[in-house]
Amino acid sequence: MLKRALMGILNPNEISQLYSSFDIIGDIAIIKIPDPLISKKDIIAKAILDNLKSVKTVLRQTSPISGIYRIRELEYLMGEKKTLTIYKEHSCIFKVDLAKVYFSPRLSYERLRIAEQVKSGEKVVNMFGGVGTFSIIIAKKQPNVTVYNIDINPDAHQLALENVIINKVSNRVICILGDSREVIHKMLNGVADRVLMPLPEKACEYLDVAIEALKPQGGVIHYYTEVYGSKVEDAIQEAKSQIDKNLTLPHRVIFSRVVREVGPRWYQIVLDVEIIKCFN
Numbered sequence: 070m071l072k073r074a075l076m077g078i079l080n081p082n083e084i085s086q087l088y089s090s091f092d093i094i095g096d097i098a099i100i101k102i103p104d105p106l107i108s109k110k111d112i113i114a115k116a117i118l119d120n121l122k123s124v125k126t127v128l129r130q131t132s133p134i135s136g137i138y139r140i141r142e143l144e145y146l147m148g149e150k151k152t153l154t155i156y157k158e159h160s161c162i163f164k165v166d167l168a169k170v171y172f173s174p175r176l177s178y179e180r181l182r183i184a185e186q187v188k189s190g191e192k193v194v195n196m197f198g199g200v201g202t203f204s205i206i207i208a209k210k211q212p213n214v215t216v217y218n219i220d221i222n223p224d225a226h227q228l229a230l231e232n233v234i235i236n237k238v239s240n241r242v243i244c245i246l247g248d249s250r251e252v253i254h255k256m257l258n259g260v261a262d263r264v265l266m267p268l269p270e271k272a273c274e275y276l277d278v279a280i281e282a283l284k285p286q287g288g289v290i291h292y293y294t295e296v297y298g299s300k301v302e303d304a305i306q307e308a309k310s311q312i313d314k315n316l317t318l319p320h321r322v323i324f325s326r327v328v329r330e331v332g333p334r335w336y337q338i339v340l341d342v343e344i345i346k347c348f349n
């Protein structure tokens with residue numbers, strides 16, 4: 070859309086440098102602009118506002134996603150001056166402040182995939198829950214579950230508290246502010262049928278805590294990691310070796326897939342891993 074909208078406004082060389090896709094979250098568009106085109110940022114923002122009527126604000130991402138809270142720096146470009154928006158996905162509504170919390174619309178399929186696996190009566194621990202996206206979609210799909218949504222970012226926690234109310238699941242999604250290692254030690258030891266670990270950067274480091282959260286007999290861990298691989302199959306194999314190296318308990322990878330390509334030959338992989346903690 071963007072390249073087409075800017076034909077005749079930018080020259081062909083400039084057009085060829087534009088990124089072909091960008092995220093739209095609610096009514097906010099977040100774009101990345103290559104350095105040589107920074108001076109054209111207002112023209113680019115205007116083209117988005119003129120061509121996408123649902124977009125009210127255009128922001129420019131000026132840093133990679135980083136830090137404990139997994140946040141990106143954003144520069145206001147045009148439209149309504151705001152970073153708070155309402156995002157809808159799988160019949161759920163999420164209030165998101167893009168300057169203060171992590172958020173990606175690109176995990177939409179993954180969120181539904183996980184929610185569809187959860188069975189009646191399960192207890193689920195989401196170790197890196199953010200504003201509640203995975204947790205709330207699970208609770209909406211499956212009425213007889215309890216989901217613990219842990220996050221260390223106070224802003225994400227506050228929005229999760231609001232989102233569980235907006236989506237009428239506050240009796241089944243329990244939001245907890247804190248480091249998931251400490252929270253699980255203190256109050257969620259041995260409770261979970263299923264544990265979500267949607268933070269690739271901490272996957273390995275927190276695997277022991279995920280195991281601790283599982284019920285005494287075991288359960289399923291959804292393990293997200295990022296690995297290099299010259300081919301997709303190599304990347305999946307590498308993710309599986311990570312699990313094999315770090316898990317001494319009996320386990321079986323029951324499903325694996327590439328969630329997305331995060332760089333050249335660099336993949337985000339999810340492994341659904343069944344773990345047996347004790348046999349009886």
Ligand SMILES: C[S@@+](CC[C@H](N)C(=O)[O-])C[C@H]1O[C@@H](n2cnc3c(N)ncnc32)[C@H](O)[C@@H]1O
Nearest residue numbers: 137138171197198199220221222248249267268
């Ligand atoms: C990649 S985001 C995923 C958020 C959410 N699951 C989603 O998909 O929108 C990772 C989240 O983990 C949180 N986080 C980072 N370290 C944490 C920790 N030690 N304990 C709990 N949450 C943590 C961050 O604040 C961030 O919200």
